[in-house]
Amino acid sequence: MPAIQPLSAFTEGQRRAIRYVLTDIDDTLTSHGRLTADAYAALERLQVAGFQVIPITGRPAGWCDLIARFWPVDGIVGENGALYMRYDRDAKVMRRRFFQSDAERQAARTKLAALSHTILREVPGCALASDQQYRECDLAVDFCEDVTPLPREAVDKIVALFEQAGATAKVSSIHVNGWFGDWDKLSMTRVFFRDIFGEDLETIRDSVVFAGDSPNDAPMFGYFPHSVGVANVTPFLDRIASPPAYVTPSEGGRGFVELTDALIAVRA
Structure with a gap:
């Protein structure tokens, strides 16, 4: 490096x-x-x-x-x-x-909605980001903005669940964002x-x-x-x-x- x-x-x-x-x-x-x-x-x-x-x-x-x-x-x-x-x-x-096109975004939102239930169940303490309802293309999972900060292991598990579902996952300073798209x-x-x-x-x-x-x-x-x-x-x-x-x-x-x-x- x-x-x-x-x-x-x-x-x-x-x-x-x-x-x-x-x-x-x-x-x-x-x-x-x-x-x-x-x-x-x-x-x-x-x-x-x-x-x-x-x-x-x-x-x-x-x-x-x-x-x-x-x-x-x-x-x-x-x-x-x-x-x-x-x-x-x-x-x-x-x-x-x-x-993405309108149709692609709609299909992706359906898959992300289903995936959100899995993530919330598998990673105690995380939550959907408070700004999720204003999103068009991705799912934002809060690990420290409006929830008690989670350990790195929990953040890594959120990333893994996104990736296991075939989604891209990126970690910011407050959320893990996941989406279906390139x-x-x-x-x-x-x-x-x-x-x-x-x-x-x-x-x-x-x-x-x-x-x-x-x-x-x-x-x-x-x-x-x-x-x-x-x-x-x-x-x-x-x-x-x-x-x-x-x-x-x-x-x-x-x-x-x-x-x-x-x-x-x-x-x-």
Whole structure:
């Protein structure tokens, strides 16, 4: 595993080349389950400075509609890559794209509903995520957000039950997300950049920074040369095959603010 460098190793020249800021939300923008004023303001500061800002999250479609519409962002990839949304404020039109067709999503939801009963029965203490009713494409199982935190062994069992059923499973800092389909955060990010910006992500990787904190961010950490983990990524490093290139001094939203300060400093 390559050594992770401190954020201070992210050179001025590298930061000056950044045009796009991609970020996870939970425990990357948020701190202890809350979005602080400083972290939210950092999104707007980045936009004002000329960056394109896109959250890349495991949170549900219902949340993504609100975030795309009301937050100072240029679009959002949600449900770990199952969809993206972008709100055209001039035309007042929400643009949505899903990885699967309506029929495929309906069939998958039926299978996930049946699987949810098995997981809840086999793993005492877990629960369906409180945002499950707003999801289009995946099943989110809560292991520490609104339930008493479960041990790693229980989280591993949730993952195993998803995989035994033929589903993909990814672990975030709060949920295990499972789905029937072939996508992840990176695959839909590629689609978003092609559709919205007319860019081939492969050719502009050096102009993108991604911030995250947990195992489901591994595809993004591995792909982008300038990937940043907020400090609370450290406990997950033994479960992240591709770690971030840099780590911030502080955890959560405070770490994201540190990254924002570093990016804006070279624009000034």
